[in-house]
Amino acid sequence: QEQLVESGGALVQPGGSLRLSCAASGSIFGTMDWYRRAPGKQRELVATHATPGNTNYADSVKGRFTIYRDYAKNILYLEMNNLRSEDTAVYYCHYQGSWGQGTQVTVSS
16 A cells, blocks of 8 residues: 655635645555545545546535646645635545545634
8 A cells, every 4th residue: 555645734814825745655646636524524525636637626625726746756736725714624645545644724813
């Protein structure tokens, strides 16, 4: 299994931006995803990256979040703009059954 390490989570004000990173221990060629789990809620699929031209987003983040990859560095990114309080969650990277440890995003004034 691949080892995945997320980073980039922080406390940010509403309307702010963050970029999350997920570094993989080896070369990644398949679909990668970002999930999140908010307090008291079930895990939610946020965004999926199959190829540079084939990405999908949860309705709640469309137009605000962008998922992309650096294939040379084996890093998956999630660019998050116009953050809202409801985006507060632990964000997880996923690849073929492997999960990272998560990174906390808190949106609050």
